[in-house]
Amino acid sequence: MNSCDTHDHELAIDARGLTKMFGKLAAVSNLNLRVPKGQIYGFLGPNGCGKSTSIRMLTGLLTPTAGEISVLGMSIPKQSEALRLRIGYMTQKFSLYDDLTVKENLEFIAQIYCLSPNESKRKIEQLISTYQLTKLAKQFAGTLSGGQKQRLSLACACLNDPELLFLDEPTSAVDPQSRRNFWEQLFDLSEAGTSILVTTHYMDEAERCHGLAIMDQGVILADDSPKALMENMGANVLELTHPNLRQVKDELLEFSEVRSAAQIGARLRVLVDDKVNQPDIWLKRALPTLEQSEIHLTPPNLEDVFVTVTEQSSALEVS
Ligand SMILES: Nc1ncnc2c1ncn2[C@@H]1O[C@H](COP(=O)(O)OP(=O)(O)O)[C@@H](O)[C@H]1O
Ligand SMILES: [Mg+2]
Structure with missing residues (x-):
């Protein structure tokens, strides 16, 4: 505010x-x-x-x-x-x-x-x-x-x-x-x-x-x-490559640390809660199939903010 x-x-x-x-x-x-x-x-x-x-x-x-x-x-x-x-x-x-x-x-x-x-x-x-x-x-x-x-x-x-x-x-x-x-x-x-x-x-x-x-x-x-x-959205943004993005996306969304995952062209854009230290290493540990993937930290954009705040509000509605 x-x-x-x-x-x-x-x-x-x-x-x-x-x-x-x-x-x-x-x-x-x-x-x-x-x-x-x-x-x-x-x-x-x-x-x-x-x-x-x-x-x-x-x-x-x-x-x-x-x-x-x-x-x-x-x-x-x-x-x-x-x-x-x-x-x-x-x-x-x-x-x-x-x-x-x-x-x-x-x-x-x-x-x-x-x-x-x-x-x-x-x-x-x-x-x-x-x-x-x-x-x-x-x-x-x-x-x-x-x-x-x-x-x-x-x-x-x-x-x-x-x-x-x-x-x-x-x-x-x-x-x-x-x-x-x-x-x-x-x-x-x-x-x-x-x-x-x-x-x-x-x-x-x-x-x-x-x-x-x-x-x-x-x-x-x-x-x-x-x-x-963007600075305060509480998540880090990572983009990764993988031969089977759709499956990786579904598996990542099972983790509570993963706030969202969306395919952007040939990459998957993943928002990981910022309580997770070194999120790139965490991702590779969480899903061994990502071992060979390139994973980059990326600056957030407003779409990421929109996704995180709407996700938070629907979580509140459910709880
Ligand atoms: N005069 C009205 N009578 C009944 N419902 C309305 C009226 N005006 C808007 N709404 C409803 O209120 C909601 C918000 O509409 P609106 O302010 O036009 O949204 P936005 O401009 O963000 O697209 C919508 O669900 C819309 O259908
Ligand atoms: Mg309008």
């Missing part, structure tokens, strides 16, 4: 005990979230784990079943109207007007924010240039590619110079090059002081965030910087 010592006024988001029930389903359960100002904070988790529901509560669109929310120092949902002027929100499906042109989409949103004609013109020209929309300005939004829609959506979300941006799976419908460019733009915004909450189910994207919450089935299982999450 890296942000516990952060003063309240330095927090863009402070949510405590946030819960949303849909009938009997706890879409979000007792979520605690503290996002320091100026950070890019990630929500990592599989489909249906409660990311969008959390964002909708934090933006004041959905009333929580329980919990307290303070966003930019305002109490939500009570002060949602005032909050709306200070945030930008890019929804999962890019809420653009297909039958308006790129420029008209921006002009329409500018009107909603009541920008003066001069201000609106200046801001729209600036955003069209920043997000490489110049050649597309007169094109209908409905005819844009995924990457172009994404750039226009981000431009729309930035029209009011938001202090805080909510981005809900902004890169799920775009190609890898557009994803890279998009992240460059997020870092530019962050450097200019904008706080950003971004949801994703891509591990590589999550790794770029300053802070990260890993979510599964409505619950935050871990939150910290990606580096700290």
Whole structure:
């Protein structure tokens, strides 16, 4: 928990005990979230784990079943109207007007924010240039590619110079090059002081965030910087070769010290509890068939963290 010592006024988001029930389903359960100002904070988790529901509560669109929310120092949902002027929100499906042109989409949103004609013109020209929309300005939004829609959506979300941006799976419908460019733009915004909450189910994207919450089935299982999450995951990562990886995998999973084993191409990626000293030697002793195998210690990645924290939480459920 890296942000516990952060003063309240330095927090863009402070949510405590946030819960949303849909009938009997706890879409979000007792979520605690503290996002320091100026950070890019990630929500990592599989489909249906409660990311969008959390964002909708934090933006004041959905009333929580329980919990307290303070966003930019305002109490939500009570002060949602005032909050709306200070945030930008890019929804999962890019809420653009297909039958308006790129420029008209921006002009329409500018009107909603009541920008003066001069201000609106200046801001729209600036955003069209920043997000490489110049050649597309007169094109209908409905005819844009995924990457172009994404750039226009981000431009729309930035029209009011938001202090805080909510981005809900902004890169799920775009190609890898557009994803890279998009992240460059997020870092530019962050450097200019904008706080950003971004949801994703891509591990590589999550790794770029300053802070990260890993979510599964409505619950935050871990939150910290990606580096700290990887350092503190409590397991060493080893990769090994063997002519029969499938069988080795099944046999290794019998050991309580082995937290997970997954085939990655021609190798087996094994997470061994870090209570085990010299895990490479331990593996060869545990399974004599590995005598001839090459076994290497490998740096952990966020997928490993995800596997270990979800495994821990299901172990708790069982016990
Ligand atoms: N309005 C709703 N009514 C009933 N169930 C919902 C509603 N919105 C979301 N859910 C359920 O809540 C869970 C979390 O959904 P969501 O927040 O959209 O997940 P994510 O954005 O992480 O994919 C899912 O099981 C989803 O089906
Ligand atoms: Mg979602």
